[in-house]
Amino acid sequence: MRAALIMLATLAVAVLLDIGTRRLVRRVDHGRYRWVLGPLRKACRRPTAAVLLFTGLYLALPPRPTGWLGDVRHVIGLLLIGSVAWLVIKALYVAEGVTFSRLPPEVVADRRIRRARTQIRPVRRFTAVVVTIVAIGLIVTTFPPIRAFGISVLGSAGVVGALIGLSARTALGNAFAGIQVAFSDGLHVGDVVVIEGEWGRVEEVKLTNVVVRLWDDRMLILPTMYFTERPFQNWSRHEARVVGKVQIHVDHTADLEDLRTETRRLVESSPLWDRSQWVLQMVDATASSVVIEVQAAAADGPSAWDLRCDLREGLIRYIRDNHPQWLPRTRSEYKP
Incomplete structure (x- = not known):
């Protein structure tokens, strides 16, 4: 009786979620969120159904079954972990695609599209790899004989994160330098500067880099740490003259x-x-x-x-x- 009720409740949630999301997408078909809800529902419909199905089956079985029921519950748990990882990765792909679709399609925006692709795609891929490693580690830890190996796999995800943190020290240093440049009143957008013999005007001051348009329209991009560690000439700090x-x-x-x-x-x-x-x-x-x-x-x-x-x-x-x-x-x- 308990198992039947859980399965019926899971089925009801799945049906209501499908109907609700379909109506929501139709309602905002001409609204401002149609570009995200439609692709998200289309890509995540099957993974979500799989997560709900395996969740219902896992809860419907006894907490500590014996015999073949224990093996079935174990297999369902593995499928549940895999379906959750599938859902997260699909959501990451949707986020990437939605971000690209929001960029202007004009030819002048090609550089922005390349920059966004360069920044977003590696982050999505790295996140998908981490999610996959965590899922594999969780799956392996469910087998007592090789549980230690699963824990080491999970540890490898932590090692990857630690390596990323170490490699991000430069980026973090540039971010703090960007805050220092922004509040030290030494450099502003529009200032005329001379950097290593090159004359130009500051176009953008970001947390991680500063963009300077040189006199011949070349773009000089320098990390913000450059302006906190090396001398440069600012010809218009106090006035434009x-x-x-x-x-x-x-x-x-x-x-x-x-x-x-x-x-x-x-x-x-x-x-x-x-x-x-x-x-x-x-x-x-x-x-x-x-x-x-x-x-x-x-x-x-x-x-x-x-x-x-x-x-x-x-x-x-x-x-x-x-x-x-x-x-x-x-x-x-x-x-x-």
Whole structure:
């Protein structure tokens, strides 16, 4: 009598669950959750039915049967463990598929799709492997002669988790570094930075990495630990205005006042100059030339870069066309 009631209750739960999920899917067919409930019901219907069936059969049998009933209950328990693992793995596949289906299908989103596939698929596969190992370990532990082997299999899942934890130390370090960067007020989105001689603008600041768009539109991706362990230049930490610098080598005979006059004309005629400051100075001298440096302010990093290029080009053109003798020369003395 008890077994019949349990089986009837299990059958009723299975039928009600199937009818309820079918109606729920139909109701939200045009709603916001149709993209997840439909695939989830379709993929998990059979595993769920198997879990309910084997659960009902396992509970219907006596707790400690003897003889052939004990063997039947043991087999049903093994099938129940396998069906639960089957259900979890199916759910993981549905989660992966739903995530991919939510990504934009446009061509511009290909990089996002590849990134999501790279991040999500290994996690799903690893989780499925762990679930399979745990299920095999639980199944083996039900056999007394090889119970120790089953416990070792379960331990191997723990070892895998420990290895993953050790390998994740770098990721965790980057995550903590990302929090430090976010709250240390040293780097913000939109800042103009110079990293190992490369000039660019910060586009994204994440917990694990920072994305910098370089001046030639290349994307430089650095771990956040880089900004906590190594020095870098931030040209716009307190304000967006950036002072651009241009250095030119000229001969010792060059007239700096003449060059200063031409530089004033170039700077004042440029729409990139923010009308705040500019200066021309001799900053170094070598045996064959002197180094002059022009500093001029612009509204932001890109404007400063273009202003530097314009000033460099204009000064070189002026010296070449009007005073070619000011170009750097190598002198030698000949004595017969």
